[in-house]
Amino acid sequence: MTLLTVDPTNPDDAALGRATEVLRHGGLVAFPTETVYGLGAHALDTAAVERIYEAKGRPAWNPLIVHVANAGAARALTASWPREAELLAVHFWPGPLTLVLPRDPAVPDIVTAGLDSVGVRVPSHPVALALLRACGLPLAAPSANRSNELSPTTAQHVVKSLGSAVELVLDGGATSVGIESTVLDLRDPAHPVVLRPGAVSAADIAELLGVPVLRAGGAEGDVARPSPGMTERHYSPRAALRLVDDDGIATLVRRDAGVRNEALLVMQSTISQGLMGAFGRVETMPDSPEGYARVLYARLHALDDAGVTDIYVQQLPDGAAWDGVRDRLARATRHD
Numbered sequence: 001m002t003l004l005t006v007d008p009t010n011p012d013d014a015a016l017g018r019a020t021e022v023l024r025h026g027g028l029v030a031f032p033t034e035t036v037y038g039l040g041a042h043a044l045d046t047a048a049v050e051r052i053y054e055a056k057g058r059p060a061w062n063p064l065i066v067h068v069a070n071a072g073a074a075r076a077l078t079a080s081w082p083r084e085a086e087l088l089a090v091h092f093w094p095g096p097l098t099l100v101l102p103r104d105p106a107v108p109d110i111v112t113a114g115l116d117s118v119g120v121r122v123p124s125h126p127v128a129l130a131l132l133r134a135c136g137l138p139l140a141a142p143s144a145n146r147s148n149e150l151s152p153t154t155a156q157h158v159v160k161s162l163g164s165a166v167e168l169v170l171d172g173g174a175t176s177v178g179i180e181s182t183v184l185d186l187r188d189p190a191h192p193v194v195l196r197p198g199a200v201s202a203a204d205i206a207e208l209l210g211v212p213v214l215r216a217g218g219a220e221g222d223v224a225r226p227s228p229g230m231t232e233r234h235y236s237p238r239a240a241l242r243l244v245d246d247d248g249i250a251t252l253v254r255r256d257a258g259v260r261n262e263a264l265l266v267m268q269s270t271i272s273q274g275l276m277g278a279f280g281r282v283e284t285m286p287d288s289p290e291g292y293a294r295v296l297y298a299r300l301h302a303l304d305d306a307g308v309t310d311i312y313v314q315q316l317p318d319g320a321a322w323d324g325v326r327d328r329l330a331r332a333t334r335h336d
């Protein structure tokens with residue numbers, strides 16, 4: 001495994017050339033996107049994509065998102081490109097929105113897990129874009145971690161999880177969005193369905209398209225249409241994670257004193273002196289959904305590294321702006 005630092009403000013040609021070589025020969029390159037780090041392989045090379053599943057221990061039924069340099073390259077991977085896709089692409093790409101559309105036959109089964117749809121996205125991270133342009137290939141790229149582990153938001157997280165399973169890691173610093181992309185099912189363009197909430201909200205999409213946007217299989221269980229990979233336990237730290245409301249926190253605080261190997265994640269605006277002594281660690285979380293998403297995985301990684309066994313997370317504020325973070329935390333609490 002080689003780790004190369006790439007300056008996002010000026011991605012250097014040598015590193016991109018090295019990555020291109022690896023990808024053209026069917027190898028794996030981890031690279032930063034604005035959401036999380038991706039584990040990339042040439043999407044039209046079945047053997048290369050198989051290596052992603054092996055490296056991650058990812059179940060074969062869970063499809064991969066294909067990353068491309070521009071909307072034209074995304075369109076080339078689809079069998080139909082409705083007006084809605086074009087509008088969304090113009091408005092939100094490059095950015096953290098994945099579109100699920102009927103696939104072109106050139107996209108291998110292994111990428112789509114046998115579905116006749118493909119998920120496509122143009123990432124906005126300058127290193128991801130520079131790599132996609134330099135190699136000229138569509139890159140299948142799930143998060144660069146072993147399946148069921150926390151997603152990586154730094155190159156160090158990638159190295160910790162995948163080690164020698166990846167040939168090359170491009171280190172472009174910490175990612176800015178911090179949670180995975182919004183996945184939007186556009187197979188029926190008149191009835192778009194959010195399969196996974198993220199930084200681009202259902203309301204943003206509805207406003208642009210002028211139609212209602214449904215939520216599928218969300219944390220609240222309002223299943224409209226199942227999507228592979230949406231039901232499994234996911235995005236989880238090793239520690240047991242529980243969501244607690246303010247009464248729950250008060251109950252925890254009243255317990256007998258004693259050293260505990262546990263942590264509380266609490267919103268900055270509600271932190272109080274009384275909490276400090278009651279938990280082994282108290283992590284202050286940003287009050288905005290964007291700020292919270294940006295630091296969430298890094299905090300959970302750090303708590304795992306510190307050997308914390310139990311993580312209590314203060315219940316999030318109401319509101320659709322928190323849907324992405326709420327979804328990830330709900331999945332992280334599943335320990336089945």
Ligand code: AMP
Nearest residue numbers: 063064100117118119142143227228229
């Ligand atoms: P990940 O690669 O872990 O970020 O997960 C990507 C997720 O996107 C998958 O788990 C699916 O739920 C969703 N996805 C990707 N491709 C498709 C597709 N062709 N149809 C439906 N959902 C998809």
Ligand code: MG
Nearest residue numbers: 142143144151
């Ligand atoms: Mg993942």
